[in-house]
Amino acid sequence: MKKIAFIVFFAFLLFASIEMREFGKPPSSVKEVFPNANYDVTMDDRIIGKYNASAEKWEYGAVEETGANNVVTSVVFDYRGYDTLGEATVLFTAIAGVMLLFGRERK
Amino acid sequence: MNGDEEKMTVIVQTIAALLFPITLIFSFYVIMHGHLTPGGGFQGGAIGASAIVLLIVAYGVRNIEKRMKEENLSIFESLGGLIFVVVSIFGIFLATAFLANFLVGKAIFGQIPAWGEAPLNSGGVLPILNIAVGMKVIGGLSAVVMLLALITKEGER
Numbered sequence: 001m002k003k004i005a006f007i008v009f010f011a012f013l014l015f016a017s018i019e020m021r022e023f024g025k026p027p028s029s030v031k032e033v034f035p036n037a038n039y040d041v042t043m044d045d046r047i048i049g050k051y052n053a054s055a056e057k058w059e060y061g062a063v064e065e066t067g068a069n070n071v072v073t074s075v076v077f078d079y080r081g082y083d084t085l086g087e088a089t090v091l092f093t094a095i096a097g098v099m100l101l102f103g104r105e106r107k
Numbered sequence: 108m109n110g111d112e113e114k115m116t117v118i119v120q121t122i123a124a125l126l127f128p129i130t131l132i133f134s135f136y137v138i139m140h141g142h143l144t145p146g147g148g149f150q151g152g153a154i155g156a157s158a159i160v161l162l163i164v165a166y167g168v169r170n171i172e173k174r175m176k177e178e179n180l181s182i183f184e185s186l187g188g189l190i191f192v193v194v195s196i197f198g199i200f201l202a203t204a205f206l207a208n209f210l211v212g213k214a215i216f217g218q219i220p221a222w223g224e225a226p227l228n229s230g231g232v233l234p235i236l237n238i239a240v241g242m243k244v245i246g247g248l249s250a251v252v253m254l255l256a257l258i259t260k261e262g263e264r
């Protein structure tokens with residue numbers, strides 16, 4: 001039974017690794033990843049944004065959606081804002097614990 | 108113990124006093140430019156907390172604690188967390204969801220940068236959240252270091 005499970009799982013792994021794109025090569029188009037997308041740009045343009053020089057504005061990406069130049073900050077504080085809120089809560093809890101343990105009595 | 112014995116030498120005190128405003132200004136710079144350059148609230152807050160830790164090391168915990176009570180630092184930290192949550196909740200009413208970026212396109216922080224530009228007046232709510240997290244980290248880390256140093260000094264007595 002274990003051997004059959006191992007063979008099936010290993011076959012999955014093998015097919016997955018054959019189907020993988022070349023290492024380090026990003027998908028050339030959004031349609032390669034999302035076949036139902038109604039626009040056709042490269043994946044970098046989808047994430048960071050594509051600058052339309054004639055209309056002088058950003059399209060599709062994080063710069064257009066959040067208005068921040070720094071895409072990492074727009075991920076940390078906007079797209080994954082809940083994560084940052086949780087992180088701040090962890091900090092708050094740690095500091096509250098230190099205050100409870102080592103804080104002195106108030107008169 | 109009146110706190111005079113835990114001071115370091117005059118050289119260290121002078122250098123710390125010189126470096127303290129520079130470090131603090133660098134911390135504010137990193138926090139304010141969080142949506143333009145690498146860094147942000149957490150990193151800038153850690154820099155600002157290290158400035159206060161520098162003062163604690165050079166001048167002694169007790170002398171710093173007279174000027175800068177740890178309750179005040181704790182209140183500062185809680186204020187940062189409160190600003191974060193309140194700005195997030197405003198997203199529900201002024202836009203679609205919790206933590207929604209409701210300031211994009213508005214007058215305050217609403218500008219969308221053009222190609223190659225990095226205006227400070229951009230990013231929507233991201234600068235406000237950066238400042239909130241920066242307040243949180245500055246107050247929290249320096250309060251923790253101050254409390255632990257006070258406990259250590261009391262143990263020596």
